[in-house]
Amino acid sequence: MNILNIKSLSLILLVFSSTAYSQNGLSPCGVASAIWNAQYSSWSDGQGACTLPKPTDIGVAGLNTNYFSKLTGSGMCGACFNLTGPAGSTIVKVVDSCNSVDLCLQTQHAHFIVSPEDYFKINGENKATMYNVGYQLVTCPALDDFKVTLSGATDTNDFTYYFSATISGFTVPIKTVEVTVGGVYSSMKYQGGIWVWNKVNTGFTFPSTMRITTQTMQQILFSAQSGSRVLPNFNQTAIQDTCPMPVTPTYIYQNALAAGWVDGSWFAVESNLKDHTISSGANILKGLSPWGGVKLINAEQFSTVGLKYLVFDALSNISNAQVTIFFQGDHNSTVVLESETFASYNVSVKDLIVSTDDLVNSISFQNNQPTSIKLLLANIRWVYETNVTVPPGVVTIPVIKPSTSTTAGSTSGSAGATTTADITTASTTASMTTTTGDVEGSNPSGSSQEGSSSGHHLSPVALLWMVSMLLTSALM
Incomplete structure (x- = not known):
């Protein structure tokens, strides 16, 4: 048995098994x-x-x-x-x-x-x-081939008046796709899952250069051809830090229970989740028997990391009513309520938890006396630590401006990369590229980068083939 082959096989198996997304x-x-x-x-x-x-x-x-x-x-x-x-x-x-x-x-x-x-x-x-x-x-894990398939008219496969491009396996979302027509870039339109081109003035002919631009302003230029073609994928570097688990949303109750929260109160003889005793908006009203409580339950567990205070407005029908607040177990805090008007109270979250990384799913306000009370609650919310940022509900890729230098444009009017081996990659942010591109170029450059290995990724199928070949060789 060939010892060198065994070592090579071990190395490939190690690389294969440690591939990370x-x-x-x-x-x-x-x-x-x-x-x-x-x-x-x-x-x-x-x-x-x-x-x-x-x-x-x-x-x-x-x-x-x-x-x-x-x-x-x-x-x-x-x-x-x-x-x-x-x-x-x-x-x-x-x-x-x-x-x-x-x-x-x-x-x-x-x-x-x-x-x-x-x-x-x-x-x-x-x-x-x-x-x-x-x-x-x-970025998507580069587990599938980055493939572009060009198809002409359905019956004739003619490209003169119409053709489409099906693009899949890309690691970064696509912003634009263009092809050269008469030496000038013409935009394709995305519709129904494919990119399409329709004749306006000049009919399409080969040779032509296709330019794909990602949402992060990476580009790849290559010779357009009928049928399918596998391209080197984009290897986008990080633009933003990895995100942790978000802090729980600010409000538990503001005129109504927030999404995901439900009422799980016990020993409540009267209940109204949208009472209007409070001067503006709505409040919770509960008639609580001795030791009864208002329990608000979240459908999912949430972390207490970053939470500093639980703040709420409250009112009771008796003077100096004692209400005990807790998440679960023996850790709690008791407040004494005023009876004549709504007042704001706050409780330190540290008093309610065992450790700072606790996961909980409810908050309770218990009548802590042997007499019945009416308890009114409103504007139940969290106050965060000063270093905490509440993420927005809608986020997108930040605007990235192209460089002033260019490899994708020229004034020569050349049809650009005309052989199937010619691929040029250009970007303002990617580590895989060898050039920096200006996405505003109107005409293609004749320059190309043949045989570039930048951004190439072995698919799982290719790795398995390599392993099988080495295994066969090792056993011979």
Whole structure:
């Protein structure tokens, strides 16, 4: 047996087994809602609004209509997101949009629909709708070929008047696709999951250069050709830091229970979650028996990290009513309420927890005396530590300006890279590129970069083939 081959095999197996998915952050941190749907467990190629192939080894997701269209070009189709919940995180690729229920139609925040398997990764066994999911647009793991397929007219495959480009496997969302017609770049239009070109003045002819620009202003230029072509993928460096689990939203109750919160009170003989005793807005009113309590339960666990105070407005029908506040267990804090008017109270979160990384899912206000009381609560909210930032509901890739230097444009009018081996990559942010590009160029450059290995990634299939060849050799 060849010892050298065994060592080579061991090295390849080590590389193969340690391959890690890329999670380079492209957007700021956001907070979203999420739900699961079993349909996304058995997703097939070409399904959904994006008609993309099913990705390898990561899940698929649908997005609410408003957020789905936040990016130009191909929108969020093919974009990957890192979702974070109390149970952990997962990466999913957007393949669909949703417009059938309120969370799909609202415009205040992103809403994700994922498979039960991905939902379990972020929320454990809890199947209730999540309203505090951390999300970040990230680079997709380069597990599939970055492929461009050009098709002419359906019956004739003629490209003169119309053709389409199907693009898949990209690691960063696509902003624009252009081809040269008569030596000048002409934009293609994204519709129905594909990029299309229609004749305006001049018919399309080969040779032609295609230029694909990502949402992060990376570019790749190559010779357009009929049929399919595999390209070196984008290797985008991080633009934003990786996002942690978001802090719990500010309000528990403001004129109504916040999304995800429900009433779980006990020994309550009178109940109104939208009473109007408070001078403005609504309040909770509970008639509590001795030792009864108002318990507000969240459908998902939330972290107490970053929470400094629990603040609320309260009123009781008796003087000096004692109300004990707690999350769970023996850690609590008792306040004495005034009886004539609503007043604001605050309780240190440190008094209610065992450790700073506690996960809890409820807050209780207990009548701590042997007589019945009426308890009124309003504007129940958190005050955060000074170093805490509450993420917004809608985030996108920051605006990236192109460099003043150029490799993608010239005034020569040349048709550019005319052989199938010619590929030029250009970017203002990517480590994989060898040139810095100006995306404003109107005509293609004749320069090219043959045989560039920048940004190439071995697919799992290729790695398995390499392993099998080395194994065969080692055993000979």
